[in-house]
């Protein structure tokens with residue numbers, strides 16, 4: 001009849017304590033595809049942890065929160081090899097600088113094209 005040794009527990013109930021402060025569970029299925037061979041530490045670990053870093057812009061000590069990492073990798077689909085290098089202020093400054101550079105660049109191209117093409121459509125801004 002029923003075997004007494006049959007009642008062994010399923011070991012798959014492994015439960016990582018992802019509720020610990022400064023962590024967030026990682027869902028590898030949501031990550032951006034990557035060509036890298038290595039497995040990111042947060043995937044191997046199964047969750048993100050708060051990560052201290054020094055801002056490359058102003059050298060201030062910052063913490064990249066586990067929840068921000070989860071958002072960056074799983075929602076914004078950031079490259080799994082990318083990480084935080086700038087604080088919020090420097091990131092904004094950098095973005096503005098980049099936007100401006102891009103705008104100048106685009107305008108520069110537009111001007112060149114205009115020179116080659118006909119000269120109308122000049123006052124169409126706003």
Ligand SMILES: [Zn+2]
Nearest residue numbers: 055058087090
């Ligand atoms: Zn900074």
